[in-house]
Amino acid sequence: MITCSAPGKIYLFGEHAVVYGHSAICCAIDIRTRVQVEKCDSIVIESVLGRTGIDHDIHPYVSRVIEKMQEHAEFKGLRVRVDSKLPVGSGLGSSAAVTVAGIQALNHLFGCGLQLEDIARIGHSIEKEVQGNASPTDTYVSTMGGVVMIPQRRKLQALDCPIVIGNTGRFSSTRELVANVAKLKGEFPEIIDPILEDIGSMSAIAEEYVNRKDYLTIGRLMNVNHGLLDAIGVGGPELSALVYAARNSGATAAKITGAGGGGCMVALADENSAQRIAKAIRDTGAEALITRNTGEGVRLES
Ligand SMILES: Nc1ncnc2c1ncn2[C@@H]1O[C@H](COP(=O)(O)OP(=O)(O)O)[C@@H](O)[C@H]1O
Numbered sequence: 686m687i688t689c690s691a692p693g694k695i696y697l698f699g700e701h702a703v704v705y706g707h708s709a710i711c712c713a714i715d716i717r718t719r720v721q722v723e724k725c726d727s728i729v730i731e732s733v734l735g736r737t738g739i740d741h742d743i744h745p746y747v748s749r750v751i752e753k754m755q756e757h758a759e760f761k762g763l764r765v766r767v768d769s770k771l772p773v774g775s776g777l778g779s780s781a782a783v784t785v786a787g788i789q790a791l792n793h794l795f796g797c798g799l800q801l802e803d804i805a806r807i808g809h810s811i812e813k814e815v816q817g818n819a820s821p822t823d824t825y826v827s828t829m830g831g832v833v834m835i836p837q838r839r840k841l842q843a844l845d846c847p848i849v850i851g852n853t854g855r856f857s858s859t860r861e862l863v864a865n866v867a868k869l870k871g872e873f874p875e876i877i878d879p880i881l882e883d884i885g886s887m888s889a890i891a892e893e894y895v896n897r898k899d900y901l902t903i904g905r906l907m908n909v910n911h912g913l914l915d916a917i918g919v920g921g922p923e924l925s926a927l928v929y930a931a932r933n934s935g936a937t938a939a940k941i942t943g944a945g946g947g948g949c950m951v952a953l954a955d956e957n958s959a960q961r962i963a964k965a966i967r968d969t970g971a972e973a974l975i976t977r978n979t980g981e982g983v984r985l986e987s
């Protein structure tokens with residue numbers, strides 16, 4: 686029996702724009718998904734979503750992981766158990782974490798000899814299939830950990846400050862949000878294309894401030910990024926309420942993270958303000974988590 690885990694992530698900059706090749710800066714967080722695998726007679730997938738065999742409706746990611754890994758190993762039966770601390774469909778990269786941890790667990794179980802770069806690449810191909818269109822960001826950062834710049838796949842300095850996450854509790858499907866942005870972009874390219882380019886430029890400019898650990902400047906730019914995400918239609922009243930609650934209680938930055946629509950926002954805090962920001966978020970009726978950047982990507986647990 687093998688267990689592997691992989692981390693979720695928050696975006697400092699660049700979600701959605703990165704789907705069109707613009708730059709993004711993404712940060713692995715210390716909230717993980719565990720996938721346990723063992724050989725057995727038939728294929729069984731167990732998770733919070735239910736107990737199935739290969740099932741592309743209920744378990745699209747895990748089913749594709751199993752199918753893809755059949756190209757690297759010969760097996761008929763398999764039991765896969767998923768145990769995740771990441772909220773599902775909330776912008777924290779639960780889809781990438783379950784995919785990456787699943788690939789690595791099967792890699793170990795069958796001795797396939799895949800390297801981290803292979804895992805990130807296979808993970809990205811699965812995200813593309815399920816999501817319709819997907820950037821390599823979530824699967825790359827979940828595999829490698831740390832803070833990464835995409836599409837360059839460059840590691841940046843670790844983020845040392847507390848990260849506060851506010852969860853609206855509303856499920857939002859990344860596939861749907863990515864399709865909504867594509868539709869708006871198709872209808873009004875003269876308006877939406879420059880916004881996506883601006884988001885990419887912001888990531889490129891912010892790289893230097895991330896490496897200098899200048900959290901005040903990073904924060905000012907993240908706040909601008911939030912406005913641009915709102916402009917392309919992936920914001921909403923619940924997310925904005927949490928963003929302003931966080932800013933009003935001392936957050937250095939507060940923005941949507943991930944696909945948006947519902948899901949989560951992220952705030953950067955300092956050691957003194959993190960609890961206060963989390964409380965302000967909880968006072969609106971939403972859930973709050975305090976976490977940190979992790980340098981550890983996918984790993985073997987047992
Ligand atoms: N714990 C889990 N067990 C099984 N599948 C999961 C789990 N977490 C996430 N998934 C898969 O990922 C999908 C959500 O991915 P997505 O819409 O990209 O949102 P996000 O990645 O922001 O959480 C779920 O619908 C499910 O298919």
Ligand SMILES: C[C@@](O)(CCOP(=O)(O)O)CC(=O)O
Nearest residue numbers: 700701776778819820943944
């Ligand atoms: C919107 C997007 O940029 C990030 C989606 O992240 P999440 O699935 O909401 O955690 C899509 C992508 O990069 O593939």
Ligand SMILES: [Mg+2]
Nearest residue numbers: 778780781859
């Ligand atoms: Mg996802």
